[in-house]
Amino acid sequence: MFGTYLDPAVAEHVLREGPSLAGAEVEVTALFLDVRGFTGYAERHPAREVVAALNTLFELVVRGHDGHVDKFVGDGLLAVFGAPQADIQHADHARAAALDIETVRKQTPGQQLDIGIGLNSGTVIAGNIGGAGRFDYSVIGDAINVAARVEAATRHTGDTILLSEQTRRLLRTDHSLIARPDITLKGKSAPVTLYAPDQPAVR
Template sequence: MLFSDIRDFTSVAERLSPEDLVALLNTFLTPMTQEVMSRAGYLDKYIGDAVMAVFGAPVARADHAERGLSTALAMHAALARLQPSLRQFGVEQLQIGVGINTGDMVVGNMGSADRFDYTVCGDAVNLASRLEGLTKTYGVFCLVGAGTRAAAPASYRFREVDLVRVKGKGQPAAIFELLAGPGGAVAEYAALDRWTAALAAFRAGEFSKARAEWLAFQAENPDDPVVRLHLARLAGLGDTAPPDWDGVAVFHHK
């Protein structure tokens, strides 16, 4: 499953007439849809400015995870090419977030006795949607679930970002930032070994070590919003982990 969404679209929409808003959406959605379909993805639906796409159905494909990841990279590149044409609408720049997850889903016709659609349903679908939403919180382009990370070819690079419990789920899920693949790069960081060490120390409740490693990482990557988020979280925790510490970030919003 792949979900994508335009960042701060409400503020963009309120500045445009209905006619210009529709023209902007059509201009944006056309290349995004083409990137999905050119990789044999099924465009499930548009949800306003959001795109919901399925890989591996209705035709089963063993490389469905790679197709989804490749689509995300292609969307990133297509948006960069599209930016100059958006100025006709008074929009200097659009940003999008992408969430991808791999897992078991029910696929088929769903709805009522009077009307139905071919779509997908299941916990793995819900997590993909939550991951897209969390790209706003973490300030990254694309977040993927552990299933997608495990199924990805070695040519794709990731950074583990956090362990989260999202709204509607009881079990925590590891989330990963998509960095690069054969289709291009969306993010690059120095000193990733320090990031890995900081994350391990944080989960072990070794807050002083985690803080030192993240500060060193931040010195090499001063514009990274994720390290700022983790350091702010540490500032509120102090130096000693609580007795029930599990390192999981809990989110109550979508």
């Protein structure tokens, strides 16, 4: 039962390390996924149908590639690659997961929700967040915020998946990416170059 609410890798980490609040500085790739047009969809459909559609989508998303879902955020989610278990190929695994998500979503009959996915890599603090005896294992840092901004940029470029320059530099396996025109992300002063994958997922 607890395994349905807490990722096994996180559970093992917490049992091993205990409820320390110190946290650890680690390099990760964050995958931020959001449903496009969700407000309008929720307005047009009964709440039970909306929940069922989200659960169907998330059932497709939560799978393999050595990452874990850090949290569900309403109609989206944040997945992390590289914590709590170190992974030198976290960028490649995050990219593979994103491609898989989009491939499976398109191939699933009756899947109605459109999505955007943003990937960004960087150094974060991973550890227990909370107080008064209630904690949540999570990752905190600018790299996470930027992943959400990269996802938001998919609405401007028309892509389903976008990667940041930081993630592109960390890719270790063969990849084909298409650079998009520079765009200024919300909260950032300088324009950045984002990249869209130019090949299907390998299953």
